[in-house]
Amino acid sequence: MTRVIGLISGTSVDGIDAALVEISGTELDLKIELLAGETYPYPPALREKILAVCANSAISMAELGELDDTIAQVFAQAAQRVQTNHPKAELIGSHGQTVYHRPPQQNSLGYSLQLGRGEVIAQLTGINTISNFRVADIACGGQGAPLVSRIDAFLLSHPTEHRCIQNIGGIGNVTYLPPRSQENWLQSVCGWDTGPGNSLLDLAVQYFTDGSKSYDKKGEWAATGTPCLPLIKKWLKQPFFQEPPPKSTGRELFGVDYFQQCLADIKEYELSSGDFLATLTELTVASIVQSYNNFLPKMPDRVLICGGGSRNLYLKKRLETNLNQNSGIKIPVLTTDEVGMSADYKEAIAFAVLAYWRNQGIPGNLTQVTGAQKEVTLGNIHLVTNGLRVSIESC
Numbered sequence: 001m002t003r004v005i006g007l008i009s010g011t012s013v014d015g016i017d018a019a020l021v022e023i024s025g026t027e028l029d030l031k032i033e034l035l036a037g038e039t040y041p042y043p044p045a046l047r048e049k050i051l052a053v054c055a056n057s058a059i060s061m062a063e064l065g066e067l068d069d070t071i072a073q074v075f076a077q078a079a080q081r082v083q084t085n086h087p088k089a090e091l092i093g094s095h096g097q098t099v100y101h102r103p104p105q106q107n108s109l110g111y112s113l114q115l116g117r118g119e120v121i122a123q124l125t126g127i128n129t130i131s132n133f134r135v136a137d138i139a140c141g142g143q144g145a146p147l148v149s150r151i152d153a154f155l156l157s158h159p160t161e162h163r164c165i166q167n168i169g170g171i172g173n174v175t176y177l178p179p180r181s182q183e184n185w186l187q188s189v190c191g192w193d194t195g196p197g198n199s200l201l202d203l204a205v206q207y208f209t210d211g212s213k214s215y216d217k218k219g220e221w222a223a224t225g226t227p228c229l230p231l232i233k234k235w236l237k238q239p240f241f242q243e244p245p246p247k248s249t250g251r252e253l254f255g256v257d258y259f260q261q262c263l264a265d266i267k268e269y270e271l272s273s274g275d276f277l278a279t280l281t282e283l284t285v286a287s288i289v290q291s292y293n294n295f296l297p298k299m300p301d302r303v304l305i306c307g308g309g310s311r312n313l314y315l316k317k318r319l320e321t322n323l324n325q326n327s328g329i330k331i332p333v334l335t336t337d338e339v340g341m342s343a344d345y346k347e348a349i350a351f352a353v354l355a356y357w358r359n360q361g362i363p364g365n366l367t368q369v370t371g372a373q374k375e376v377t378l379g380n381i382h383l384v385t386n387g388l389r390v391s392i393e394s395c
């Protein structure tokens with residue numbers, strides 16, 4: 001048994017998800033128990049700064065260094081807090097905060113930058129920390145994302161059922177899991193980023209409320225509207241949705257500029273705010289279903305959703321309806337909670353497992369998902385240096 005803390009702040013930039021887990025086994029016998037999970041919102045000024053950087057605002061090198069360390073400090077605090085009332089963790093796996101992601105192009109490797117450097121987290125917490133999980137995969141020609149697929153495979157596959165594990169965060173990603181009894185089971189797992197999750201919806205809510213609300217709770221506002229189907233048809237023709245996997249994306253594509261284009265596109269139609277939110281929800285849903293139709297070997301028996309979007313009941317209902325209309329069969333949409341995996345902390349748990357695997361020399365990527373040329377161990381190791389005088393209070 002190893003006690004590991006997993007930390008991540010995703011593309012929604014809403015705060016740090018921290019999970020304290022006990023991990024045993026290696027791959028087929030991998031087991032995790034979630035001892036504690038908590039989300040620690042960013043201080044508002046720090047969130048604004050990160051969102052500005054993600055949206056291309058200029059920053060000096062000195063400011064970049066400062067931002068990197070400030071993020072590391074709040075990640076270290078999250079690690080300290082999540083283990084309150086528990087014995088100290090032995091290891092931290094920290095994804096950090098993505099501020100820029102560029103998939104590989106024909107003649108160049110991808111580039112993905114996560115802030116919140118691991119060495120600061122290690123010194124502040126006194127716990128060995130692994131960070132920078134994406135670079136080794138990218139160095140092998142991979143997208144560096146999605147990385148959760150290998151963990152999904154070992155923790156969520158079923159003996160006889162074909163499953164899709166659909167994350168709906170800022171961005172959406174899917175892992176398709178054939179039954180474990182199938183020959184070449186692990187090689188048949190596939191996955192990719194499906195496109196926008198909640199990123200455009202959140203921007204729309206902020207736009208309509210002048211920033212007083214950041215998201216549409218349970219999707220209640222969107223549920224008052226009707227999706228504009230001609231717009232969905234037009235938007236789905238965009239290159240990202242047509243591209244076959246391996247593929248990954250981020251706020252660089254589905255961020256502020258994309259949202260402005262959506263706003264311009266709706267001018268042709270007379271849409272209420274509810275209609276617009278319903279239309280953006282439908283884009284998330286239809287892009288997921290279209291990618292299943294185009295790129296999966298077979299429609300799943302069941303879809304398990306996770307991430308903040310799993311709390312959006314309107315989105316969940318639309319996903320179920322759209323899947324049924326497309327496949328002609330009833331494909332239940334449940335949350336991963338319903339099979340014993342926390343829908344809120346699955347990504348944080350995944351980075352705890354990746355750190356654990358890194359320590360044991362077990363690869364973290366699936367080459368058919370990221371497109372990397374080979375399986376590699378992921379993450380840079382930062383050991384605690386005795387005698388260094390840093391403390392959370394002094395930062």
Ligand SMILES: Nc1ncnc2c1ncn2[C@@H]1O[C@H](COP(=O)(O)OP(=O)(O)OP(=O)(O)O)[C@@H](O)[C@H]1O
Nearest residue numbers: 010011012169170171198215217218307308309311
């Ligand atoms: N109760 C709720 N009702 C509706 N939507 C919700 C609810 N709670 C969270 N969300 C949505 O989920 C989003 C956050 O999801 P999550 O934390 O999974 O994203 P993330 O991890 O930052 O993104 P990614 O997985 O792309 O890295 C919020 O911005 C919001 O849009």
Ligand SMILES: CC(=O)N[C@H]1[C@@H]2OC[C@@H](O2)[C@@H](O)[C@@H]1O[C@H](C)C(=O)O
Nearest residue numbers: 098101145146147148171173193347
């Ligand atoms: C560059 C980056 O941070 N990508 C994230 C983001 O959030 C969702 C989607 O885009 C995803 O594939 C990836 O994260 C998850 C944790 C992953 O690598 O599996």
